[in-house]
Amino acid sequence: MSMGxxxxxxxxxxxxxxxxxxxxxxxxxxxAVALFFLNFNLLGTASxxxxxxxxxxxxxxxxxxxxxxxxxxxxxxxxxxxxxxVVVIIDEQALALRGAHWPVPLQFHSQFLxxxxxxxxxxxxxxxxxxxxxxxxxICELLGVGARLRADDIRLYLAVTRREDLDALDAAGCRDARxxxxxxxxxxxxxSVVRQADDTDFVGRRYPFEQLAAGGRPLPSxxxxxxxxxxxxxxxxxCLGRLTGAGLANAxxxxxxxxxxxxxxxxxxxxxxxxxxxxxxxxxxxxALPRESRCPPVATLFATALLSPEADPTLGAANEALFTLxxxxxxxxxxxFRGTGDLVTTPLHTLLPGVYYHAVALQNLLxxxxxxxxRKEFRTPKIAFYSYDLLVLWLLAAIFLWRQHWLYGVRPLxxxxxxxxxxxxxxxxxxxxxxPAPVWILCATxxxxxxxxxxxxxxxxxxxxxxxxxxxxxxxxxEGEIWExxxxxxxxxxxxxxxxxxxxxAVWVGYRWLRLPPGDWLGxxxxxxxxxxxxxxxxxxxxxxxxxxxxxxxxxxxxx
Amino acid sequence: xxxxLLLALSGALACPAAVPADQPPPAAEHDACQVPNNLILxxxxxxxxxxxxxxxxxxxFHPACTVSWTTLSPxxxxxxxxxxxxxxxxxxxxDAACGGGTGRLWVSIRWxxxxxxxxxxxxxxxxxxxxxxxxxxxxxxxxxVPAAKAPAAASGAAPRTFPDSAPGxxxxxxxxxxxxxxxxxxxxx
Numbered sequence: 165m166s167m168g169x170x171x172x173x174x175x176x177x178x179x180x181x182x183x184x185x186x187x188x189x190x191x192x193x194x195x196a197v198a199l200f201f202l203n204f205n206l207l208g209t210a211s212x213x214x215x216x217x218x219x220x221x222x223x224x225x226x227x228x229x230x231x232x233x234x235x236x237x238x239x240x241x242x243x244x245x246x247x248x249x250v251v252v253i254i255d256e257q258a259l260a261l262r263g264a265h266w267p268v269p270l271q272f273h274s275q276f277l278x279x280x281x282x283x284x285x286x287x288x289x290x291x292x293x294x295x296x297x298x299x300x301x302x303i304c305e306l307l308g309v310g311a312r313l314r315a316d317d318i319r320l321y322l323a324v325t326r327r328e329d330l331d332a333l334d335a336a337g338c339r340d341a342r343x344x345x346x347x348x349x350x351x352x353x354x355x356s357v358v359r360q361a362d363d364t365d366f367v368g369r370r371y372p373f374e375q376l377a378a379g380g381r382p383l384p385s386x387x388x389x390x391x392x393x394x395x396x397x398x399x400x401x402x403c404l405g406r407l408t409g410a411g412l413a414n415a416x417x418x419x420x421x422x423x424x425x426x427x428x429x430x431x432x433x434x435x436x437x438x439x440x441x442x443x444x445x446x447x448x449x450x451x452a453l454p455r456e457s458r459c460p461p462v463a464t465l466f467a468t469a470l471l472s473p474e475a476d477p478t479l480g481a482a483n484e485a486l487f488t489l490x491x492x493x494x495x496x497x498x499x500x501f502r503g504t505g506d507l508v509t510t511p512l513h514t515l516l517p518g519v520y521y522h523a524v525a526l527q528n529l530l531x532x533x534x535x536x537x538x539r540k541e542f543r544t545p546k547i548a549f550y551s552y553d554l555l556v557l558w559l560l561a562a563i564f565l566w567r568q569h570w571l572y573g574v575r576p577l578x579x580x581x582x583x584x585x586x587x588x589x590x591x592x593x594x595x596x597x598x599x600p601a602p603v604w605i606l607c608a609t610x611x612x613x614x615x616x617x618x619x620x621x622x623x624x625x626x627x628x629x630x631x632x633x634x635x636x637x638x639x640x641x642x643e644g645e646i647w648e649x650x651x652x653x654x655x656x657x658x659x660x661x662x663x664x665x666x667x668x669x670a671v672w673v674g675y676r677w678l679r680l681p682p683g684d685w686l687g688x689x690x691x692x693x694x695x696x697x698x699x700x701x702x703x704x705x706x707x708x709x710x711x712x713x714x715x716x717x718x719x720x721x722x723x724x
Numbered sequence: 725x726x727x728x729l730l731l732a733l734s735g736a737l738a739c740p741a742a743v744p745a746d747q748p749p750p751a752a753e754h755d756a757c758q759v760p761n762n763l764i765l766x767x768x769x770x771x772x773x774x775x776x777x778x779x780x781x782x783x784x785f786h787p788a789c790t791v792s793w794t795t796l797s798p799x800x801x802x803x804x805x806x807x808x809x810x811x812x813x814x815x816x817x818x819d820a821a822c823g824g825g826t827g828r829l830w831v832s833i834r835w836x837x838x839x840x841x842x843x844x845x846x847x848x849x850x851x852x853x854x855x856x857x858x859x860x861x862x863x864x865x866x867x868x869v870p871a872a873k874a875p876a877a878a879s880g881a882a883p884r885t886f887p888d889s890a891p892g893x894x895x896x897x898x899x900x901x902x903x904x905x906x907x908x909x910x911x912x913x
Contacts, residue, residue: 253853253855255856260810261810261811261812262785262809262810262812262813263781263784263809263810266864269784271784271785271786274786274787275777275785275786275787277787278775278777278787278790279775279832279834281773281775281790282772282773282774282775282790282835284772305786305787308787309787312790432851432852432853433852433853433854434852434854458854458855458857460855466853468851468853469851469853470834471812471832471834472811472812472833472834473833473834473841474755474756474811474851475851476851481768481837482768482769483768483769483772483834483835487769487772500855500856501856501864502856502858502864503860503862503863503864504864505859505860505864507857507859514857515857515859516855516857517855517857
């Protein structure tokens with residue numbers, strides 16, 4: 165830039181300085197009002213918008229590594245250095261192979277753990293609650309196998325409702341072959357499997373860090389404990405302390421979710437594991453969220469396939485594919501029994517067995533290296549994260565006020581570029597006046613009723629109405645007015661593009677560096693695009709009136 | 725048309741093969757238990773141990789130990805299959821690999837190669853699976869058949885576990901042990 169250019173900019177800024185400060189303050193005031201209304205959650209009315217906008221982001225872009233760098237499909241690597249998650253599903257067929265029934269007997273768990281040992285996993289979660297009394301020999305058998313796995317450096321995690329659940333196992337007084345006591349909590353790490361769901365739609369988007377216990381030590385959740393307790397994941401030493409211990413009720417992290425199924429699952433899944441929904445489809449009035457897919461996003465090994473090569477011969481004559489899948493993996497063993505109700509509604513609004521809730525949570529921790537996305541209300545200091553919201557809205561409000569300023573500069577009458585001009589109204593009114601009021605009102609009502617009832621009609625009807633109005637405007641408006649309106653529209657588009665850039669940048673910064681889930685963009689967008697700022701400009705008029713009164717008092721020498 | 729689709733859909737949802745546990749799973753195309761004079765040729769993977777089970781179909785199976793193939797077959801010779809359970813467990817004559825008192829030991833067919841498998845076609849495909857995600861306004865029954873497992877029933881302590889969120893145990897009696905299935909022992913050749 166030349167010296168002359170810099171000087172002219174500096175001159176411009178000096179000239180604009182008297183307007184800049186009031187403009188900045190007014191936009192700050194407008195942003196603060198917007199912030200309040202964005203977070204005005206009376207009866208949970210603000211929540212659906214945030215949750216839905218978050219779901220849309222994951223539905224459209226959840227398969228993109230820049231958004232959700234989930235571990236590579238297990239079937240394509242399997243290297244022990246790269247931790248990954250595999251769900252192992254026990255169902256009726258698997259139990260029948262060993263002559264067992266649902267509920268799963270302890271004896272089956274013991275056998276199954278012994279089989280899993282061969283796979284050399286990194287850790288195993290038993291997502292079963294061993295609540296009921298069992299024969300002593302079965303308990304001792306389970307603890308014996310567990311002790312062997314622990315000796316092989318395979319960590320074992322057991323779902324419990326509270327820490328004391330393990331006491332029933334210890335009460336059996338089991339001992340190993342050398343006479344040493346087998347203590348359940350030395351073999352199994354107790355983990356919480358409590359599920360959280362959003363109050364408004366009961367979708368399991370948030371994964372709790374821990375389960376708070378009245379008067380007792382909180383119990384870390386399964387995925388959190390597995391990630392932090394592994395010792396081989398890139399977690400810092402204070403991982404567990406960092407993720408837990410906040411003591412906030414319902415605190416948890418948001419689950420990023422991919423619409424793409426794990427390619428490994430295509431071998432058994434009837435449903436396609438490749439999701440083809442695109443943002444364009446959503447915009448064109450198609451279902452915004454992907455259709456329900458039964459191909460889960462985590463590699464899944466059915467226990468039937470593990471127990472019987474006949475169920476999946478493609479795992480390899482020498483079990484190559486099996487070992488590639490499970491070697492060094494976190495195995496999450498869960499049940500899928502018809503009618504037990506152990507299901508979770510995912511952020512993509514599909515139903516999956518509950519064990520996937522923990523599996524995806526662990527995938528999230530691995531993908532984000534122990535720093536998952538956490539909502540503002542669970543962050544500390546909370547005010548700092550809401551201040552970030554305020555900053556974004558301040559920028560959007562400034563853009564809005566800048567557009568208003570330029571719009572009124574171009575069109576002194578203050579007519580919106582989208583409003584129908586008086587000339588067009590004068591042309592349209594006589595057209596409709598050919599019909600009596602009951603006729604045209606009923607016609608309009610039927611048209612709007614059809615548009616409300618048939619969604620496919622909405623875009624077509626709105627498009628036709630816009631085209632008709634534009635044709636009328638072009639026919640009746642003067643050349644100067646058309647030109648001014650075109651400038652107004654261009655200004656609107658420029659302001660909207662700038663606002664969108666700010667929103668995208670803000671969401672990305674919030675997601676990438678502040679670890680905020682992408683749940684606020686629809687709120688920002690509604691203020692920038694749908695005239696929500698306009699609805700709150702009354703506060704600016706009030707502010708200007710206060711300014712005038714203050715200036716008058718100051719001019720008359722009265723104390724402020 | 726819509727009614728047909730609904731019927732087809734409900735049929736498809738009702739179909740997933742939930743096998744009653746008191747019956748053996750449907751016979752596989754290649755069932756190891758149907759192969760006469762079956763031999764275990766060796767481990768599928770050389771560097772992995774073999775988990776062995778003790779027990780029998782009537783009293784249940786128990787993890788016994790994990791050993792290498794050479795412990796099970798010191799001369800690395802093929803071992804005859806002397807028993808078979810539901811196409812996935814093979815019994816060998818060895819009763820000492822895990823120390824004494826275990827009886828004849830069992831190994832999962834997942835970890836060993838057999839002559840029967842070699843003879844089977846190599847072009848078999850994966851069995852399609854389906855996650856059961858139907859939500860029902862009903863509670864699942866326990867399928868109780870009393871007095872099927874005498875020791876547990878007598879002590880009132882059933883070896884039962886529940887997947888989390890499953891219905892609570894209530895006052896149901898323990899499930900029945902399944903009847904021993906197609907475990908046709910094959911004599912030594």
